[in-house]
Amino acid sequence: MAFHEVRFPDNISRGARGGAERRTQIVELASGDEERNATWANSRRRYDVAFGIRRADDLAAVVAFFEARNGRLHGFRFKDWGDHKSCPPSGTPAPNDQAIGIGDGTTTAFELVKRYVSGAQSWTRPIAKPVAGTVRIALGGVEQPSGWSVDTTTGVVTFDTAPADGVAIAAGFAFDVPVRFDTDALDVTLDLERLGSITSIPLLELRR
Incomplete structure (x- = not known):
């Protein structure tokens, strides 16, 4: 695998959804109390760029970007508009x-x-x-x-x-955030008049 020093299209990432994720293990005790342990030392970010696709040209750009990255194989840059400075x-x-x-x-x-x-x-x-x-x-x-x-x-x-x-x-x-696609299949409608039926195009942050 490799990392491609190219950024996902800004006009589409601006409408994406997602953010930081942490992993916490919670054990409920017989007394009703609970113990919490962080299983991850650092957070990891997830995004869904399907929400940023508004036109047929946007969809074509994402498909081209997906194919050039070989699906999940290669990482790339992503601008998180809520946290990029x-x-x-x-x-x-x-x-x-x-x-x-x-x-x-x-x-x-x-x-x-x-x-x-x-x-x-x-x-x-x-x-x-x-x-x-x-x-x-x-x-x-x-x-x-x-x-x-x-x-x-x-x-x-x-x-x-x-x-x-x-x-x-x-x-x-x-x-930018280093990410990869978190799917090897793009589940999109073939009816370009109804792009709102795109299910999901998930991205996952790459950690060292």
Whole structure:
């Protein structure tokens, strides 16, 4: 299998449904109490793009995209319109949006991440598919226009010179979700006048 560095059509993903999924095991005790255990350390996203198809041309584009990916075989990029930036969806990525590390004078490579914070709790999400041309980097709160590069296929930022010991490293960016089709068959109506009868075209996030 391989990953194709191509994005699913934006005009169709804008109307898709889906979001984060977690897996929790719940055991009900004889007393009526329950024990809950997280069987997944990280969430996984699912989407259904059938809801974004509004015209016959949209359907043709999805079929072509599906065939080019060989169904479930190859992964691709997907824009989650509700969560695709280091900042809120209405904002513009800024270089101090997300802390990605602390310099030690030796390390030159740092992974992009996004933190989700609510109260005292937080979860850190690795970002592997930043959008080219959107990444901004800051050292010690000061934006760095040069002296670094980013691999948009892995989300790793590499500095020409290792950041000094104790220097805070931050980043801002837009990103895509790595996904694959979660079906090898497209169950769609052959009557192009009634595209609303499309059953489902599921996508599943690829995790490392």
